[in-house]
Amino acid sequence: MPIAEGVLLLSLAGVLTRLVRGPSHGDRLLAYNSAANRVFVLLAVIGTFSDRPAFLSVSVVYAALSFLGVVILARFTERGGGHR
Amino acid sequence: MISWALIALGLLLVLIGTLGVLRLPDVYSRLQASGVSDNAGLGLVLVGLIARNGFDKADLILGLLLVLLLLTNPIVTHSIAKSTFTLEHREKGEEQ
Numbered sequence: 001m002p003i004a005e006g007v008l009l010l011s012l013a014g015v016l017t018r019l020v021r022g023p024s025h026g027d028r029l030l031a032y033n034s035a036a037n038r039v040f041v042l043l044a045v046i047g048t049f050s051d052r053p054a055f056l057s058v059s060v061v062y063a064a065l066s067f068l069g070v071v072i073l074a075r076f077t078e079r080g081g082g083h084r
Numbered sequence: 085m086i087s088w089a090l091i092a093l094g095l096l097l098v099l100i101g102t103l104g105v106l107r108l109p110d111v112y113s114r115l116q117a118s119g120v121s122d123n124a125g126l127g128l129v130l131v132g133l134i135a136r137n138g139f140d141k142a143d144l145i146l147g148l149l150l151v152l153l154l155l156t157n158p159i160v161t162h163s164i165a166k167s168t169f170t171l172e173h174r175e176k177g178e179e180q
Contacts, residue, residue, distance in 0.1 A: 004091055004095060004129070004168045005132065007095045007098070008098070009097070010099075010102075011098050011099055011101075011102040014102040014103075014105070014106050015105055017101055017106065018106055018114075024150075024168065025167070025168070025173050026111040026115070026164055026165075026167065026168035027111055028162075029164045030105070030111075030114060030115050030164050031105065031118075031168070032125050033118070033122075033146065033157075033160050033161075033164070034101075034102075034105060034118050034122055035151065037122050037126055037157070038098070038126070040149070041129055041130065041153075044130065044133060044146060044149055045129070045133065046141065047142075048133045048136065048146070049152055053142055053145075055140070056142055056145040056146065056149070057145065057147075059146060059149060060148060060149055062153065063149060063152050063153065063156070064152065067152075067156040067159075067160060070099050070163070070164070071159065071161050073123065073161060074160075074163040074164050074167040075163070075167070077167045077171060078166065078167040078170045078171065
């Protein structure tokens, strides 16, 4: 059933548009967080519908690492970031 | 059949959230649209995937993924909002 994957890819494209042309740091961070969420749910959907359990493990690791990356980038931006 | 209904409702919420991220005018309103609709929509998609067949081992990993999503997404939203607020008011404080 490729409709769910198609809808998730469409919303991923919309969020990546905001990632490219976001005016501030917060826009880019939130777009990156939303894109990472859509990517790991897309991995879970593909792994469930085509019976590949390895995709689910990859999805768990991707979710944990993207959470860590977004929190670290937000703290880095909060303390002055690269322009100081 | 109920799993298809849950997945379709979740995908509808995800599309509404994407529209909000693209169209709303401010950082904080985009953050609200992104946080609320990601939690609800992607969580509903994962619940629909869990309720698709009988119980097997993949449902445990999907449950772990759902817990991870519902646990980390509010933390990330709060962290981005605090970062944006602090940066904005520090810039205003330096101008005075």
